[in-house]
Amino acid sequence: MPPTLASLVQHSALRLAVLTGKDRLDTSVRWAHASELADPTPYLEGGELLLVTALKLDAEDADAMREYVRRLAGKGVVGLGFAAGVNYEKVPDALVDACREADLPLLEVPRRTPFIAISKAVSAAIAAEQYRAVTAGFDAQREMTRAALSQEGPSALLAKLASQVAGWAALYDASGAMVATAPNWALRRAARFVGDAERLRDRPAPASAVVSGAEEGDDRVELQSIGGGRRARAVLAVGTAAPLGTAERYAVHSAVALLTLTMERSRALQEAEQRLGAAVMRMLLSGEPDHARAVAGNLYGGLLDAPMRVLVAEPASAVRGRGSATVAGAAGSGSGSGGSASAGSGGSGEGAAGGPGVRLPVVAVTEDSPVPLPAPDGVPYDLTRPLDQFADLAETAASRSGEAVLVVPDGNRLVVLASDGGSAFAACAQYASSFAKALEASGACGGPHHNGAAAEDALFVGVSAPAGLAAAAVAFKQADQALSVARRRGAPFVEHEDVAAGSVLPLLADDAVRAFADGLLRSLRDHDANGRGDLVASLRAWLSRHGQWDAAAADLGVHRHTLRYRMRRVEEILGRSLDDPDVRMELWLALKATG
Known part of the structure; x- marks a missing residue:
């Protein structure tokens, strides 16, 4: 005392x-x-x-x-x-x-x-009280260390901490969701501080805050960021009836250190898993399913045994022109972000937070990337980092449902393998739709005809048909083709089955077709780049109007004689006649293939 x-x-x-x-x-x-x-x-x-x-x-x-x-x-x-x-x-x-x-x-x-x-x-008396507090703090640290190493992991640690401070404790992951609370009666109380945890999470770490209730008798809640990087990987909240004493504060600091240590340890495990996941993805896309299964072992649970979906996500501002060879190469060489993550019983991911079988679903795509929490209606608060949020959502949804998911960054894109009909797949579909709604609410649109600058932040997702392990490479091509269609339609989420029946347009996403189209139109683009006319746009308008001079000229805002002159220049530069239907067909497909 x-x-x-x-x-x-x-x-x-x-x-x-x-x-x-x-x-x-x-x-x-x-x-x-x-x-x-x-x-x-x-x-x-x-x-x-x-x-x-x-x-x-x-x-x-x-x-x-x-x-x-x-x-x-x-x-x-x-x-x-x-x-x-x-x-x-x-x-x-x-x-x-x-x-x-x-x-x-x-x-x-x-x-x-x-x-x-x-x-x-x-x-x-003061010295005796300080000694008692330090001794109690060390005792609490020993108890919480044993709890952190137990099968219950963070949940057991929070239970010990709540007992030490005579209050309650809660842990919020990087997506803002509560992952553990102690004791059980404090669940509703802890839920009231989700917003405060989100605000603290977005501040540079380490960070802390104290929140006091507006009414007498309300809890005094202290929040601490968790993680060794510049961005918090989680937030710890401790609620008490009175300010923390010296011994109680020692206990809180010990809990923060133990949670940070377990997360950093799981981060090292995740990096190793990312390298393994990249190798598995490379083998799958290279048509080596048996090798992929042998390398993966039990890491991805039933993901490689049941029907799966391949999703390819890309923001509107990403560089176009990547095909299956690019993704396979990135997965193997690490030229993209260099990895994958898994969730569920078979993997650790960023979520593994303690001893064997212990999971803490805290997911961050990169150390410096904020991971904003989607609002209750699914609309994200941050419209500037769609890929980060997309990966976070897929991994977190899989972790919470006990599934496995494989996420491989590929430059400006993400390739995701998820169980068909699973929680991760459903969360990705819902997120893509919610993201599009959020852009619309902010005055932007992902469609190709929108003039708003924020359309650069739109997210497009292409999805394959359900496939088995042996057909993973084919499924990736389907997802890539669906992504191409999503871009053209301005649609946030397109499944391969939804691509227009009989349409040849998805085939134009092939690298060879794009190379042919670029070669066919290069001389016209070079002509336009030198400021000597707008031949490509004029050709597109004329073909889209089926050769009707007046209608095409009106679309361009020029006289029909001007348009006739431009089409003669197209014939002269290409050395081909526009009277030939095969030539018109090739030019139209080339224009569609190159956007």
């Missing part, structure tokens, strides 16, 4: 007598200080027991004592000790009356008790 006025009065060696303020003796004493100044308040901090002999005070002047005591009480002095038999034989009545009026405890100090004895008693 910290020293109080009561403990000093009960100290047999001090022989202190209480003259006023008997009902306030339970007040804690921060220090004992002797001063003979008429106004010592500039040198006090509050919480002191002030010791005086009244050497420079007129202790028998009622007005002077009333003003003196008023200043002391205003500064926060918790008690006044008066040495009897030094300058006054007994404590003057004026001082006693002034202390009684101010409700300030007044202690009579006998002549045989030196002030230094009182100071030593206070100092010894």
Whole structure:
């Protein structure tokens, strides 16, 4: 216990007598200080027991004592000790009356008790309290360390922490969701602080905040960021009825250190898993399913055994012109972001947070990437990092449902292998739709005809048909083709089955077709780049109007004779006749293939 006025009065060696303020003796004493100044308040901090002999005070002047005591009480002095038999034989009545009026405890100090004895008693009590707090903190640290290494991991650690602080504790992951709470009755209380955890998570780590309730009796909640990087990987919340004491604060700091340590350890495991996942993806896309299965072992659970979906996600601002060879190469060489992540019982991912079988689904795509939380209706708060959020959502959804998912960054794209009909696949579909709605709400649109600059932030996702392990390479091509269609339609999420029946346009996503189209149109583009006309746009308009001169000229805003001249220049540059239907077909497909 910290020293109080009561403990000093009960100290047999001090022989202190209480003259006023008997009902306030339970007040804690921060220090004992002797001063003979008429106004010592500039040198006090509050919480002191002030010791005086009244050497420079007129202790028998009622007005002077009333003003003196008023200043002391205003500064926060918790008690006044008066040495009897030094300058006054007994404590003057004026001082006693002034202390009684101010409700300030007044202690009579006998002549045989030196002030230094009182100071030593206070100092010894403070030191004993600090030693007790440190010892209790070490004991709590040992208990929480054992809990963190147990099968329950973070949940057991939070239970120990809640017991130590006589309150509750909750852990929020990088997506803002609660992943553990202790005790169970605190679930609703902890849910009220999700917004505060989100705000702290977005601040540079390490960060902390204290939130107090608006009404009397509300919890005092302290939040601490978790993680060794510049971005918080999780947030710890501790709710108590009163401010944390020294021992309780040691326990909280120990919990933060243990949670950070387990997350950094799981991060190293994730990096190794990412390299393995990249190799598995490369083998699958190279048509080596048996090798992929052998390398993966049990890491991805049933993902490689059941029908799967391949998803390819890409923002509108990404560089076009990548095919299956690009993704396969990136997965093998690490030329993209270099990895994958898994979730569920078979993998660790960023979510693994402790001993065997322990999962903490905290997911971050890169150390410096914020991972915003989707709003309750699925609309994300941050529209500028769609791929980061897409990967986070897929991994977190899989982790919470016990599935496995494989996510491989490929430059400006993401390739995802998810179970057909699983939670990760459903979450990706819902997110893509919600992201498009959020862009529309912000005044942007992913469609190709929208003029808003924010359309650069649109996200497009192409999805394959359900496929087995042996058909993973084919499924990737389907997803890539669906992505191409999604871009052209301005649609956020296109499945291969939804591609227009009989349409040849998905085939134009092939690298060879694009190379042919670029070669066919290069001379026209070079002509336009030199500022000598707009032949490509004119050709597109003329072909889209089936060779109708007036309609095409009106679309371009030029005279039909001007359009006729431009089409003659196209024939001269290409060395081909536009009267040939095969030539018109090739040019139209080339224009569609190159967007």
